[in-house]
Amino acid sequence: MVSVDSIIGRNSLHRKVQRSLRIQKLRALGLIAPLFIFILISFVIPIGDMLFRSIENQLVSEVLPRTTEYLKSEQINEDWEPPNELFWHLYVDLAIATEVKLHTRVGSRLNYEKTGISSLFRKSGRSIKKFGADDYRKALTEQVPELASIDYWELLAEGTKYGYTRDAYNEWKKRLIENDDFSEKTKPSDFLFVVLANDIKSPGATPTQGTIPEEKLLPVISELPEIRFKELFLDTDEDWAEPDVWDTIQLYSPSFTNGYYLNSADFKKGSDGPELRPENERLYALIFSRTLFMSVTITLVCLLLGYPVAYFLANLPMKYANLFLILVLLPFWTSLLVRTSAWKVLLQNEGVINDVLVAIGLIANLERLELINNQTGTIIAMSHILLPFMILPLFSVMKTIHPSYVRAAKSLGATPWTAFRRVYFPQSIPGIGAGSILVFILSIGYYITPELVGGTTGTFISNRIAYHISSSLNWGLGAALGSILLAVVLALYWVYDRVVGIDNVKLG
Amino acid sequence: MANFQPYDTSSDKAWYYIFRVICGLIFFFLMFPILVIMPLSFNAGNYFTFTPEMLRLEIEGFSLKHYRDFFTNPDWQVAMYNSFRIAPVATLLSVGFGTLAAIGLSQSHVPFRRTIMAILISPMIVPLILxxxxxxxxxxxxxxxxxxxxxxxxxxxxxxxxxxITVTATLTGFDKSLTRASASLGAGPIRTFFKIQMPLILPGVISGGLFAFITSFDEVVVVLFVGSASLKTLPWEMFNGLREQISPTILAIATILITLSVLLLSTIEILRRRSERLRGITPS
Incomplete structure (x- = not known):
């Protein structure tokens, strides 16, 4: 007997269905792809960039390559003394950096970790110009005039003989090009002559015939006064003798660091592992706990105010409910800045609320309440702004609770309170969850309102992040604080998605 | 008024009124800040509170000078120009990409739908400062x-x-047999989209567009960081005004913006009702 399957070709049918499903899938993905790529470029990658900045630390080793390389093998403790050679490397690094003002950037980078380094670098950057390098330039160009032109140095840099000179010259040139300062007319910098002289007289480089007439230069170089870098640096600033300064440079030499995260948790890098900062420098634990405290308070206030309103709306006939709903939606739709400015106007010392309280005699004119530029201001204004985000999810859940349950409870002898507590309230919990998570997520990352009405005590972690990005320019720390905030928000977002489902968000 | 049942006790009745008073107070809290700055914007002095003249409803207490300042001050005018230059273009981009993706997401077999959705919604959840x-x-x-x-x-x-969010919400109520009917009558997929699907989801697209417009029009944090001095928008100027020296002109702008949001809210409400009627969902 021939099976039915073989006649209608079941396998081929199966394949056809599979194929059409696959086409459907591809078409759906094709529709989504443009937006997905758009969001990736304009949003997801930028966030990734921020995460990267929180661990990235290339500046120190890029600007001070010789110094950090030398420090790698040093064991720095309290009795350690910086050797002469270290100051020689520091001189070359700083000489290149000062040409393009990079030393101030490294200075401020290291200043985040140890105060005082910024001014140390700036001072030294100024004084190394007076270390006597110009004498070297004069003496050497007198003997070999070609040394004054950049072309000659280009030739030198191609050779492999004077490695130190070559690397220093190339790095110097690269920095100038980055800064758009390099052309054929550029004069070789003074410090390069010191580097070259050092290479020529160093025992490893025996005089041979090459691009450089060494035999002409050697006598001149040996007559030149030796530059005592260590003394000169210590004359500039005694801090260079401090092992602490070198320890900080050594700790922040690697290209990646967990230092920003340690900072965010009020720790700092020590030579033997992380250590807690002294009491008076601890800041972030306070700000994080304040952010948490205010967000929880705002969520609770919203729940307290939102629950009765949602209950009221859900138990009204539809046509009245829609009318009252407008009273919730209008604030929701009004510009955030408008609402914040309204609160700023209302809560001022000379504002409407204080004026009314004085007029009805509740408080004396001289005892006006401090309602703004503190936590009270932030909590009042933000509860108002976020209240609709609590009412709307609560309302949509309560609408589905059928009134017959409560009626049944009452008919079985429950008091109204028991009926509410045992029957109605448990059914409204999904709405409480949805609204509370939403309000909490939104409040924990708020920036505008706390910035405008929070003063110094009513600000959130976001205000600190903004401060680091736009004022203190400690981008790494800002990024690390941001990443911690992001982790908290994403965890809550995940919970929200599990509990409510992200596509169930209602927008009015 | 309330129709009480004969078995309702007096405490039930008292609670009924107390509850309504509480709700009234909360509604008052919601609306009060918005309502109070509207009359304040007509203040003839440079104060942020009601002057005695205003309370006595004397005509000298009121003036349009803050509005005049807004419409003549070049700073505010540039800011308004920038806002209207940025928001519509941003809205077009969001609506174009967003609608396509929403249609894709509402198909029956989309792999990793949940993850894709979560990523696409994330700009709303991630704090603006980040x-x-x-x-x-x-x-x-x-x-x-x-x-x-x-x-x-x-x-x-x-x-x-x-x-x-708005377009997928409109599409969940979408009756698939309509597109099948259209196809069986000989229309190609493109024609079906424009003649059948588009008119039905249009209300969702428009209200999504309005949301996107408001988001851009009201956005300040991102523009503060990504923008530059020549791209100052209205919210940027307002933010600066509020942070440094608060000027009553801000109250005039606030009033104008409130009027704008009332208009937008009404549009969205009308669209929502129309969409429900069209899709045969009666408001229940």
């Missing part, structure tokens, strides 16, 4: 920081979640 910081870092690397295009891209990204 989006702003990330965009500031990344856009500076690729040379978009401080440019018009940079701000438009950033605002479009922020508006997309709203378009996705």
């Amino acid at each position: 989006s702003a910081a990330g965009m500031y870092f990344f856009y500076s690397r690729i040379g978009l920081q401080g440019t018009y295009i940079g701000v438009v891209l950033a605002h479009a990204a922020l508006g997309i979640p709203f378009v996705i």
